[in-house]
Amino acid sequence: MLWLVQIIGTVLAVALGPLFVGVAQTVKARLQGRKGPSVLQGYWVLAKTWHKETTVPQYSSWVFRLAPSISLAALLVIAAMIPWGDTVPQAWPHNLLAVFFLLALERFWVGLAGMDSAGTFGGLGASRVTTLGTGIEPALLASFGILWVLSGHTSIQPIAPELERMTLGVLPWGLAALSYALVVLAEAGRLPVDNPDTHLELTMMHEATILEYNGRFLAESQVGIAIKLTAIIGLGWVWLGPQLGSPWANLGLRLVEVLLSSAGLGWVESRFAKLRYFQVPTYLAMAAGIGMLAFYLVVSGGIT
Amino acid sequence: MLIVWVLVSGLIVSGFALQRTLSTSLTLVLSLAILGLAVLGLWGVWTPALSGPELALTPLRSWFVLVLGVVAAMSSWYRFGYRQHDEAATAFWLPIFLVGMLGVIAAQTVWVFMTAWEVMAITSFFLVVSHHDRPGVIKAGFIYLVMSQLSAMAILSGFLLLAAQLHSMHFTVWAAEAKSLPLGMKSWIFGLLGLGFAIKSGVIPFHVWLPRAHPVAPAPVSSLMSGAMIKLGIFGIVQFLLIDLGTTSMVWPIVLLTAGAVSSLLGVLYALMEHDLKRLLAYHSIENIGIILLGLGVMDLGIDWHRPTLTVIGLVAALFHTLNHAIFKSQLFLAAGAVEQHTGTLDMEHLGGLVRTIPAVAIGFVMGSMAISALPPFNGFISEWLTFRGLLSIVSHSPALWAFFALGVALVLGLTGALAGMCFVKASGVIFLGQPRQQVKQAAVPKSMSWPILGLALASLGLGIFPGPMVRIIAGLEPGLSVHATMVLLPLHVLTLAVVLVAAAAGLALLSRFWEAREVPRWACGREAAPSMQFSSSSFTKTVRTTFAFIYQPHRNLARAGRYPRDFPARLVYRGGTTPTWERYLYRPGYRLAWTLSQYSTRIQAGPVRLYLSYLLVTIGIMLLALH
Numbered sequence: 001m002l003w004l005v006q007i008i009g010t011v012l013a014v015a016l017g018p019l020f021v022g023v024a025q026t027v028k029a030r031l032q033g034r035k036g037p038s039v040l041q042g043y044w045v046l047a048k049t050w051h052k053e054t055t056v057p058q059y060s061s062w063v064f065r066l067a068p069s070i071s072l073a074a075l076l077v078i079a080a081m082i083p084w085g086d087t088v089p090q091a092w093p094h095n096l097l098a099v100f101f102l103l104a105l106e107r108f109w110v111g112l113a114g115m116d117s118a119g120t121f122g123g124l125g126a127s128r129v130t131t132l133g134t135g136i137e138p139a140l141l142a143s144f145g146i147l148w149v150l151s152g153h154t155s156i157q158p159i160a161p162e163l164e165r166m167t168l169g170v171l172p173w174g175l176a177a178l179s180y181a182l183v184v185l186a187e188a189g190r191l192p193v194d195n196p197d198t199h200l201e202l203t204m205m206h207e208a209t210i211l212e213y214n215g216r217f218l219a220e221s222q223v224g225i226a227i228k229l230t231a232i233i234g235l236g237w238v239w240l241g242p243q244l245g246s247p248w249a250n251l252g253l254r255l256v257e258v259l260l261s262s263a264g265l266g267w268v269e270s271r272f273a274k275l276r277y278f279q280v281p282t283y284l285a286m287a288a289g290i291g292m293l294a295f296y297l298v299v300s301g302g303i304t
Numbered sequence: 305m306l307i308v309w310v311l312v313s314g315l316i317v318s319g320f321a322l323q324r325t326l327s328t329s330l331t332l333v334l335s336l337a338i339l340g341l342a343v344l345g346l347w348g349v350w351t352p353a354l355s356g357p358e359l360a361l362t363p364l365r366s367w368f369v370l371v372l373g374v375v376a377a378m379s380s381w382y383r384f385g386y387r388q389h390d391e392a393a394t395a396f397w398l399p400i401f402l403v404g405m406l407g408v409i410a411a412q413t414v415w416v417f418m419t420a421w422e423v424m425a426i427t428s429f430f431l432v433v434s435h436h437d438r439p440g441v442i443k444a445g446f447i448y449l450v451m452s453q454l455s456a457m458a459i460l461s462g463f464l465l466l467a468a469q470l471h472s473m474h475f476t477v478w479a480a481e482a483k484s485l486p487l488g489m490k491s492w493i494f495g496l497l498g499l500g501f502a503i504k505s506g507v508i509p510f511h512v513w514l515p516r517a518h519p520v521a522p523a524p525v526s527s528l529m530s531g532a533m534i535k536l537g538i539f540g541i542v543q544f545l546l547i548d549l550g551t552t553s554m555v556w557p558i559v560l561l562t563a564g565a566v567s568s569l570l571g572v573l574y575a576l577m578e579h580d581l582k583r584l585l586a587y588h589s590i591e592n593i594g595i596i597l598l599g600l601g602v603m604d605l606g607i608d609w610h611r612p613t614l615t616v617i618g619l620v621a622a623l624f625h626t627l628n629h630a631i632f633k634s635q636l637f638l639a640a641g642a643v644e645q646h647t648g649t650l651d652m653e654h655l656g657g658l659v660r661t662i663p664a665v666a667i668g669f670v671m672g673s674m675a676i677s678a679l680p681p682f683n684g685f686i687s688e689w690l691t692f693r694g695l696l697s698i699v700s701h702s703p704a705l706w707a708f709f710a711l712g713v714a715l716v717l718g719l720t721g722a723l724a725g726m727c728f729v730k731a732s733g734v735i736f737l738g739q740p741r742q743q744v745k746q747a748a749v750p751k752s753m754s755w756p757i758l759g760l761a762l763a764s765l766g767l768g769i770f771p772g773p774m775v776r777i778i779a780g781l782e783p784g785l786s787v788h789a790t791m792v793l794l795p796l797h798v799l800t801l802a803v804v805l806v807a808a809a810a811g812l813a814l815l816s817r818f819w820e821a822r823e824v825p826r827w828a829c830g831r832e833a834a835p836s837m838q839f840s841s842s843s844f845t846k847t848v849r850t851t852f853a854f855i856y857q858p859h860r861n862l863a864r865a866g867r868y869p870r871d872f873p874a875r876l877v878y879r880g881g882t883t884p885t886w887e888r889y890l891y892r893p894g895y896r897l898a899w900t901l902s903q904y905s906t907r908i909q910a911g912p913v914r915l916y917l918s919y920l921l922v923t924i925g926i927m928l929l930a931l932h
Contacts, residue, residue: 013630057826065818073808093797097692105679108725114734119826123839129849130726137722139717145711148699216816247368281851299704
C-alpha cells in the first residue's frame, strides 16, 4: 500500500513536472497581459527536442554526454524520496540530508558539463551555478532549522506526524516557510535569482550551462528542471503543510498544493525583477537568517 | 613480536636504495606487511603477536595502521612508474618514514613515541626536499622542519606533564589512570598536546607548513604525508585527549568544533584561489582535517555530557572520514603526479583537455573529486553525512545556546561542502575537460601509475556503497563505547540509494543513446572559437573572490610599462592576488620577534667554550641550591 502510493506519487510528480512549469508560465503571461502558450507547451517542446538530431560541441568528451543522465538520475531519486503519501516505506531511503547531497551531485555534473563544452558560456554558467550552490546549501540547512530541533533526526519519514503534535504558533512556521520559499526560488533557478526565459549572457546562469545542449540531452536537462521544481516544492509542503488521514488523500493534496504554488511562482516572477548577481549572496544569507530566526524562536521558547 | 620484525625489516629495505626495482618491490612488500598488521589487529586474528611492553597494537591503533597501510601500498605500487629526480634518496628515506609512522602508532611508552615521532618528522623533511635543486624547495622544507619541531616540543611537554602527574611513562597506565586527574590539570595537558597534534595535522592557524611542504615533495610522498602522516595528529587527539583523559572542561569541545569549522571553511576558501594543483589539494587536506575535527568535537561533547550516542556518532564520523580522506586524497595526489609527469607542469592555467590523452587518470580524478565533494555514492558522502548527523543530534535536546552553536557549525559545514564541490568542478574542468589551453609535452603515463589511482577510486566507491562493515568495526573499537552500531547509519539505506542512483543514471544514459551524437563547432557568437575563450581557473573563481572579499582582501594592480609609460604605454602589466592573512599578521610578527630576541641572545652566546662551561657550572650550582 505504502509502496503503491510512493510509486504512483513519484510517477505523477515526474510526469506532471512540465505541466507545473507551464502553469507558472501561463500565470505569468496573463499577469503581463499576454495570452501565453498553452499549459501543455512543455510536453510539445520535449517531444520535439527528443526527436531532433543530437550534436555535441567539438573538444567535448564523455563527461558532456553523460552529465545530463547523471543529473537527471539524481533528481529522479530526490523525487522518489519525497513522502508523497504521508510516509515512505521503511526499506526505502528517506533522508533529508541525502536530498541535499543529491542536489549537490546534480550541480556538480551540471558544472562539469559546462566546463566540458569548451566554450565561454559553459564555463560562465558553471562558475555561476556552483557559486550559487555555495549560498543555497547552507540556506537550505538553515531553513530546516526548526525541523532539526524538533525531530532530532534526519529522516524525512516521521517529520510530519511529529510536527503535527507541536503547537508552535504561527510565527516560527511562517518564518520557516518564508525562508524555505526563498531558497526554492534560488534552487529552482527562477526569478529573482535566475531568469529561465532569457538567453542573454549577462543574465543567465543555468541556461548558460546547457547552452551547447540540444536534442535528447537538452530534453533530459529540461525534464530535470521541471522535476526539481516539483520535488522541492512538494518537500516543502510535506513538512509545512497540513496532513490528511489517508495516504491517497495526502498525495492528492500535495499535487494540488504544488499546482497552486506554481501559480504563485508565476505571480512572484511577474512582480519582482532579477537581482544583480552579486546581491544573490545577500539574498540567500537573508533566507538563512530568517530560518535561524525561526529556529531561535523555537529554541528559546523552551519547546524541545 | 611481529611489529619489531616489521620495523627492523623496514630499516633493511632502505639499504637497497641504489637498486631501483628491488628497492621499490621491497617497499611494496613492507607496505603490505603493515597492511597485514592492521588486518591482524582489527579482526583480532592473532593478538598475542601484536602486544608487548614497548610496542602494541590495540584495535584503535590498528585502525590507523590500516590507514597507513592502504596509502603506503598504493603509493609504493605507483612508484614503479613514477620518474623523479634523485630516485635513490627517496628510496632510502621512504621505508624509514613508513617505519617511523608505524612506530608512532604502535608506541606504548613516551620514549618510543617521541623517538618514532622525530624519525617521522626528520625523514619526511628529507623526502620533502627531494627536489632540492628547484627554487623555493629548501625554504619550504625548512619551514616544515621548524613547525615539526614546535609540534614535537609541545607534545613532549604535554607528555612530561602527564607523566609527572601519573608517575609513569607507560601509555597503558595513562589509559587506566588519566581519567581521575583534576579538571584544571587536564586542561593544561589538553592544551599542550592539542597544540602539538594540531600543528602536525595542519589545523588553521598552524597550517602554514602544509601548503608549502606537500606540493614540493614527489607525488608518492605527498600522498603519504597527506593521506597518512597528518592523520597521526588525529590519532593523538583521539587516543590521548578524548579516550584517555575522558571528561574535560567544557571549553575543549567548543575549541575542537570551532577549530574544525574554521579549518574546513578557510581551507576550502584558500584552495579555491590556487592554480597549482598540488597546492590546491594541500589546502583541501586542511579542510578535511577540519571536518574530522568536527566529528571529534561531537565525540568530546558526548563524553562530557555522558551521551553515548553522540560519542559513537562522533567517533565513527571522524575515524571513517580519516580512512576515506586517506583514500581519496592519495588518489588525487597520485593523479596530480601523473598529470605532472604527463605534461611537465601543475599550473592549471596551462592545461586542459587531458581526458583525451590520459583517460584512466581522468576517470580516477573525477571519481576522487566526487568522493572529496561528498557526493553519493562515494565514501566521502557517508562520513560527511555522519558528521552532519552528529552536529544535528547536538541541536535537539540541548541547551539553547548549544543548539544555536551546533546549527551554526552545521551551516559552516554545508558551506564548506558546496565550496569543495565548486573547487573540484574547477580542478577537473580546467585540467581534464575542454580544449588544451597551451601546447604541453605529452609523455606516456605507464599502467603502474594509473592502476593504483583506479584501485583507490574503486575502494572509495566500494566504501561508499558498503560502509556497514567498516562502521561496525569503528563503533566496536573502544569496548566502553559500543552502542548499537548498525543504528548509526539508519535511515540512509546506502545500498538501495547507490543501486537506484547508478541504475537510473545508466538507464537514462542508454535511453539517451549518448554515443550517437555528431560533433559540431561550439558557439562563440559567430567568431572563431579559441582555447583562450574558455573559463580559466582564476575566472572560474572570480565570483567567489568577490563574494568573500572580506576574507581574501584581493588586490590588483595595473602598471604601464614602456619608454613613456604615462602617456604611451607599450604594454600593460596586470598583477592580482589575495592577501596571505595568516603569514602577514601572525607569522611575520612572530618571526620578527624571534629574530630580535636572538639578537639579544648573542650577548651571552659569544662562542668560547670556557663561557659555556661556566654556564653549566652556575646552572648546577643553582640547582643544588634549589634542591638543598
